[in-house]
Amino acid sequence: MNGLNRILADTVPPPTFWNGVYGSGGLWLKIILAFLIVSVALVFLKDAGPRVRKYVVGGATFLAGAFYVFFYFYPTPLNRQPGEMPQNAGEAVSFWLDDAVPTVGQIANIVAAFLLGLGVYSVFTVHVKRVAKQSADWGFSVVLLLSFFLMVGLGYADWGMKRIAGPKLDDPSNWGIVNYGRSFLFDGLLQNMDAAMFSIISFYILSAAYRAFRIRSIEATILLGSAVIMMIGLLSGFEYGWNHVAHQLPTTGTYAMGELTKWLQDCFQTPSLRAIQWGLGIGTLAMGLRLWLSLEKQGAN
Amino acid sequence: MNISSLGSLVAEDTWQNQYSNTGRFALFFTVVVVAFVLLNIWRAEKGGRQGKDLYIRRIPGLNAIDEAVGRATEMGRPVVMVPGIPSNVDAIVMQALKIFAYVTRVAANFGNPILVCCAYAPVYTVATEMMRDVYQREGLGDKFDPDSVRFISDRQFAFAAGVSGLMLREQAAAVFLMGDFFAESLIFAETANGIGAIQVASSTQNTQTPFFIAACDYVLIGDEFYAASAYLTRQPVLVGSLIGQDWCKMVVGTLVFIGMALNGVQRGFLDRPTISSAMQDGHMKPLDKPHPIGKKETTMAYLFSPQSEPDLAGVNHRGKYPPEELPESDDKVTNWK
Amino acid sequence: MADAEPQVVSTGRKGPAIPRPLLYLLLILATATPLFFDNISIPDQPADPAVFDMYAMLMTIPTDRPVLVSSEWTNGTRAESRGAFEALMRILMHRNIKFVLFSIADAQAPPVAVEVIRDLNEERKKHGERPYERWNDWVDVGYYANGEGTAEALAVSVQKAFSGKQDMNPQGESEDVFDSPVLKGVSTLKDVSAFINVTASATDIVYIQRLASKTTFLEFCTGVMGPEAIPYYSSGQTKGLAKGLRSVIDLETLMVTGIPAGGSSRVPAAVPGILPASDPRSKGRGNHYNASLHVAIVLMILMIVIGNVEMYRAKRGAAS
Numbered sequence: 001m002n003g004l005n006r007i008l009a010d011t012v013p014p015p016t017f018w019n020g021v022y023g024s025g026g027l028w029l030k031i032i033l034a035f036l037i038v039s040v041a042l043v044f045l046k047d048a049g050p051r052v053r054k055y056v057v058g059g060a061t062f063l064a065g066a067f068y069v070f071f072y073f074y075p076t077p078l079n080r081q082p083g084e085m086p087q088n089a090g091e092a093v094s095f096w097l098d099d100a101v102p103t104v105g106q107i108a109n110i111v112a113a114f115l116l117g118l119g120v121y122s123v124f125t126v127h128v129k130r131v132a133k134q135s136a137d138w139g140f141s142v143v144l145l146l147s148f149f150l151m152v153g154l155g156y157a158d159w160g161m162k163r164i165a166g167p168k169l170d171d172p173s174n175w176g177i178v179n180y181g182r183s184f185l186f187d188g189l190l191q192n193m194d195a196a197m198f199s200i201i202s203f204y205i206l207s208a209a210y211r212a213f214r215i216r217s218i219e220a221t222i223l224l225g226s227a228v229i230m231m232i233g234l235l236s237g238f239e240y241g242w243n244h245v246a247h248q249l250p251t252t253g254t255y256a257m258g259e260l261t262k263w264l265q266d267c268f269q270t271p272s273l274r275a276i277q278w279g280l281g282i283g284t285l286a287m288g289l290r291l292w293l294s295l296e297k298q299g300a301n
Numbered sequence: 302m303n304i305s306s307l308g309s310l311v312a313e314d315t316w317q318n319q320y321s322n323t324g325r326f327a328l329f330f331t332v333v334v335v336a337f338v339l340l341n342i343w344r345a346e347k348g349g350r351q352g353k354d355l356y357i358r359r360i361p362g363l364n365a366i367d368e369a370v371g372r373a374t375e376m377g378r379p380v381v382m383v384p385g386i387p388s389n390v391d392a393i394v395m396q397a398l399k400i401f402a403y404v405t406r407v408a409a410n411f412g413n414p415i416l417v418c419c420a421y422a423p424v425y426t427v428a429t430e431m432m433r434d435v436y437q438r439e440g441l442g443d444k445f446d447p448d449s450v451r452f453i454s455d456r457q458f459a460f461a462a463g464v465s466g467l468m469l470r471e472q473a474a475a476v477f478l479m480g481d482f483f484a485e486s487l488i489f490a491e492t493a494n495g496i497g498a499i500q501v502a503s504s505t506q507n508t509q510t511p512f513f514i515a516a517c518d519y520v521l522i523g524d525e526f527y528a529a530s531a532y533l534t535r536q537p538v539l540v541g542s543l544i545g546q547d548w549c550k551m552v553v554g555t556l557v558f559i560g561m562a563l564n565g566v567q568r569g570f571l572d573r574p575t576i577s578s579a580m581q582d583g584h585m586k587p588l589d590k591p592h593p594i595g596k597k598e599t600t601m602a603y604l605f606s607p608q609s610e611p612d613l614a615g616v617n618h619r620g621k622y623p624p625e626e627l628p629e630s631d632d633k634v635t636n637w638k
Numbered sequence: 639m640a641d642a643e644p645q646v647v648s649t650g651r652k653g654p655a656i657p658r659p660l661l662y663l664l665l666i667l668a669t670a671t672p673l674f675f676d677n678i679s680i681p682d683q684p685a686d687p688a689v690f691d692m693y694a695m696l697m698t699i700p701t702d703r704p705v706l707v708s709s710e711w712t713n714g715t716r717a718e719s720r721g722a723f724e725a726l727m728r729i730l731m732h733r734n735i736k737f738v739l740f741s742i743a744d745a746q747a748p749p750v751a752v753e754v755i756r757d758l759n760e761e762r763k764k765h766g767e768r769p770y771e772r773w774n775d776w777v778d779v780g781y782y783a784n785g786e787g788t789a790e791a792l793a794v795s796v797q798k799a800f801s802g803k804q805d806m807n808p809q810g811e812s813e814d815v816f817d818s819p820v821l822k823g824v825s826t827l828k829d830v831s832a833f834i835n836v837t838a839s840a841t842d843i844v845y846i847q848r849l850a851s852k853t854t855f856l857e858f859c860t861g862v863m864g865p866e867a868i869p870y871y872s873s874g875q876t877k878g879l880a881k882g883l884r885s886v887i888d889l890e891t892l893m894v895t896g897i898p899a900g901g902s903s904r905v906p907a908a909v910p911g912i913l914p915a916s917d918p919r920s921k922g923r924g925n926h927y928n929a930s931l932h933v934a935i936v937l938m939i940l941m942i943v944i945g946n947v948e949m950y951r952a953k954r955g956a957a958s
Binding site for chain 2: 072073108111112115116117118119120122123125126129136137193194197198200201204205207208209211212273275276277278279280282283284285286287288289290291295296
């Protein structure tokens, strides 16, 4: 086997509990088994009462969380090589967990993809009802539905053409009406509307700055002063001139603009942010713990 | 199964790598946090059964919820709730939905319409079920409108445009913005401000909190977001969890002071002392040349930044191949740290 | 109650006040006008150690291993992020470093990044340089919806995280990305020279928690995210940090001037620049936007002053 084949052979991941060789009987068996188990579970859940469902949901939640808890606490493999066999039972468990992480991560991707369909259904029902009843501003709902179908249609057509034609379609001179249509909708409209919506923030910041930065109290004055220093620190031209003066002073650069902004950031901003972040982090952990162990009562009572 | 018996089942080097990589202290601290939370949940449940009520300080933003919903009812305008733009159905969005469940309960009892705008399809499904559940528990199941919980878009600014348009068309009287917000936070806040709505906001992204503070009426900063459900419902589990979190924060604060003092002593207040040994490859080894102690060579630095031991195999995957089989390097690698 | 925002901005003088639409028009004109002029040159003296480290690291990471580039920005933040991404690409292309492009934040992000690479390739062709070829020099593995799971998978094994992904080879056929010259022989993070995150969302925290200790982690973030990213740079988890448009401007300056010996805390030796000052590419997107940045901030400071003058005059009027 020459070196290139050896490299290529080594990069193919070996079959694990979580995958199988493409097209093999083992892989098909796993797919069919998973499908059967889920179908039976769905039928069972559909007919089960609320009490049973509560326990099933709690159990599924616990198992899902337990995987990552176990993965966090259990020792991870040291410098694991492809095709390496575990030395003992404990290491076999860590290899099993290691192999499971990408698969478990994919579960959320797959669920999200299916649930996106439900979300699209929600958008549809709202806007189709509006068009049917000719409610106020129903014309915009027509625009939304048309845009949806146009984007999906042109997007898929463009993608399909690129898969067939290959890199030839990287060059716009080879584009047809479908490619131009997709480019117009995505690059021309969607991307620029995204940028335009983001740009609205600049107007709001201007009006919020006019409204919020007032010398009403000592705290507000400190807020105003530090904000102005940070804003000026972004101006390279102003900083260039300021530093030129600051370096002439006997304090030798202590009052350079970069030093002032760094002091504000390091001594005030960063510690405050980290303190809030600690609280949020611990709160997230506690919330996650309550959800995992199903300690939270349902509803708002 | 305790650690020592597990040790015989797992290769020694694997154990070392695990606890060198993640740090014994990090694991220990996680266990401590979990223990504090569970202990205080137990204490609060025990106290709850004995009729004792535990104190939580006043949080103005949460006191304003009833006022906001009442105002919306008087004006005959809906309440808009936005649980942020999550990338997962995680603890943050679940907390936001729990707060919205409370708001929905108040609105349902007042007969006021609600609008929950979701940016993530799984959140939309969870939110629909939670709000439906609230209406059913209040005995108003037939009054629940499934279209009151909507999936708008999962694109950030399409979502921002959709929700802003919704607020303007429906002339919302109360707007609740809670969860993971990013650049669109100011768009929501200013739009709601422009229509004269009361806004109660909280972002777990610290970078957006200043925008909310500048534009919104009430803001829950940081941990107040997680305290909200305990504050509103006074369930023993939630209050106990909150107290456990406070215990953890006190431990963190104590560690900061201890670290400050220890670092000050080790690194010296005026001159930096010279050290002759330092942590190398996970072990304390004598140095070839003693030098003034660096900021990464203190006890606290070693505690919080554990070092991994070098690969026992000695090579990485690409190192198995002779150099002529791999892409060429046309640059000398400078000695960098 | 929310403060009722005045519909006009009054200067306090007798006579017409400034209507808000006019104010917004002033903002548009003031920030847009400098963009039409290429020759506005504003002096810049980089001083941020994080940017020095970023440039030094990019110029000294090994070239025989690919880098992973997680591009999490879209056109909403192109003012900051596009300039950062262009600077990054220019340095990687100059050093002939292969890279893998992907995203965990937004499905729009990879196509936007690919568009930038296409524009840079056109630029390279104009200057007689070899364009960067898809498949041979870079691959795009696309978007991953479950960001945390993907980051976790990357920390365990790059091969498993990207397994099954295909990209187009020069013959127009879809092939496994691990068959490409970019990812050949790559199994874990030890086989990549750096992990670079160009982000406008909170993906930096996701990566730092899971894999910053296993590789050289570099971050380009927006200005708003900067303060939160600083502690990770201070602790050494992030080896280089560029935050916002100002850092992009500084980076573009360093791409011309280089760094003298001792300028970077991570690389003791001097680091050369990659573009002569006479090269039109030396004035990148960051420098192009610098004048607008100046105008916008001066305008904001002016509005703050006007607001306070108004408040003062109103108080005096009420007192009298």
